[in-house]
Amino acid sequence: MQDYAKEQGLNIEVFKLDVNNPLDCAQVDKYDIDVFVANAAIGQGGPLAELPVENLRQIFEKNVFRSLELVQLVAKQRVAKKKGKLITCILISAQ
Secondary structure: OHHHHHHOOOOOOOOOOOOOOHHHHHHHHHOOOOEEEEOOOOOOOOOHHHOOHHHHHHHHHHHHHHHHHHHHHHHHHHHHHOOOEEEEOOOOOOO
8 A cells, every 4th residue: 555655645554553562653653644444444254152251352442442533532633623434343243
């Protein structure tokens, strides 16, 4: 993606941001973000009747709630600056 952006004369920066890592999440305040893609997802396969409920809770915590918290933080910045785009890919299941 960075190569394509460079060919188009665009200056972009792509960086890893783990929604489970508070230090990573704190990076959001350091950037003037134009486009933010939230795409955190973990999953577990197997018959639903056999999956431990606690595992499913952890999946929802990361895929939905932690992603949503980060999106809300970025959204507040974008509203304050009256610019920017948010793209969210919040998943409940990815099988």
